[in-house]
Each structure stands twice: as structure tokens, then as C-alpha cells.
């Protein structure tokens with residue numbers, strides 16, 4: 369497993385350099401059919417990952433947000449080259465790189481790298497979660513308690529409209545929307561905030577597969593938007609990541625809204 373983690377970190381450092389290189393220069397932004405942006409940096413990172421996987425793990429799949437590599441394997445490297453591309457194109461330094469090794473649908477190694485703060489979040493299944501090699505843990509704030517913050521994502525074409533749930537929760541938590549679900553999840557894993565709500569479905573596994581492992585290894589809970597488990601090597605059905613105190617109550621609320 370250490371070998372996989374070292375590989376993931378090496379790709380993450382490469383990605384971080386590309387993100388910093390393109391951060392303040394012409395990014396060649398184009399908008400995809402779903403109106404989300406993609407930059408030259410997203411493509412360069414995704415292409416590099418595929419080249420490196422072909423060299424080191426030629427039988428594995430790659431599921432990338434911009435580009436994939438199909439193989440008949442139980443193992444898939446699942447990657448979002450830049451999570452928070454929209455903020456990246458606006459030169460807001462919140463975006464992160466995310467990569468997980470998923471075996472039979474279950475993330476077993478994950479890294480999320482914030483190149484702007486040089487913070488490398490990582491986890492191996494069963495071995496705890498770390499930020500720059502220091503162990504991290506979720507917090508224990510309950511809904512309704514001061515200092516309980518929840519990040520959420522929202523966009524017009526999402527299968528699940530988070531507006532109603534945000535209105536419901538706003539009296540029990542400080543609701544924030546930072547612009548990168550993976551970054552939000554790392555704030556959950558490191559105890560800075562208490563929860564994350566992500567209504568993503570198609571290609572959503574690219575955004576959150578590493579976060580699923582890192583948050584759980586930090587002592588938190590994750591599931592789809594209905595409180596059920598799911599695979600992370602194909603489209604997901606939304607995603608939540610919280611500390612243990614918030615989880616049950618949040619799932620009850622989500623089930624009321626998204627039957």
C-alpha cells in the first residue's frame with residue numbers, strides 16, 4: 369500500500385506545480401456542455417496521470433474527470449485533476465488535486481493536495497488520515513452548537529437541489545460554499561468544519577473518492593445523499609461527509625427532502 373501512496377503523492381506534487389504554473393496565466397478555459405469550465409491545467413494533469421499509470425500499473429483503469437483509460441481490472445485510479453476549477457479560473461486559491469486508488473468500488477488509498485498551502489492530505493485504508501504526515505481527526509460539534517459549519521455545493525442542473533436543505537439547516541449550522549467539494553471534505557477531516565453536502569452524480573466519483581477514505585480514516589462518516597453506501601468507481605448518488613455527531617441527524621433531514 370505504501371507504494372501506491374507514494375505514487376499518488378508523486379502525481380499530486382506534479383499536479384500542484386502545474387496548478388501553480390497556470391494559476392495566474394492564460395488558462396485556455398473552455399466550457400463543457402454542462403457549463404462547467406475546463407482548463408489546460410486540468411488536461412495536462414489528467415494526461416500525465418494516464419501516462420504514469422501506463423508505465424507503473426499498465427493493467428489498472430484510470431477514471432479521470434477529463435480523460436479515462438479503460439482496462440479489465442478491479443483496480444481504478446480515480447482522479448479529479450483540479451477540483452474547484454471554476455474558482456481556479458477566477459484565480460481564487462481554493463482548488464485541490466484529488467486521486468484515489470479504488471479496488472472493487474472501495475477507495476483504499478487517497479490523496480488530496482492543496483498546492484497553495486502545500487497541504488498533502490492522505491490515507492491508506494485502516495491506517496488513519498494525515499495532513500503533511502501529522503494525524504488528523506474530525507471534530508465533535510453537533511448541529512445547533514456554536515462553531516458547527518457545513519459546506520455545501522449547488523448548481524442549477526444538479527439532480528438534488530440543495531437550496532431547501534440549506535434553508536432548513538441554516539439555523540443549526542453556519543452554511544458555507546467554498547467552491548471545491550474535496551477541499552471542503554479535507555476541512556471536515558481535519559476538524560475545521562463539521563460536514564459537507566455534495567449533490568453530484570455523473571462523474572461525481574472523481575471529485576470525492578479520495579475524500580471518502582480520508583474523512584472516514586479521520587473518524588468521520590460518509591455515504592450517498594440518502595445515507596447509503598455506494599461504489600466509487602462509477603457515477604455516484606450524491607455524497608455527504610461529516611463528523612460522527614452530525615451524521616445521523618443530517619441523514620434524517622436529507623431523507624425528508626430527497627425521497
Ligand code: IPD
Nearest residue numbers: 450451452453454521547548549
Ligand atoms: C466542482 C467542485 C465544486 C462543486 C462542483 C464540482 P470540478 O468540481 O467540486 O465544489 O460544486 O459540482 O463539479 O468541476 O471543479 O472538478
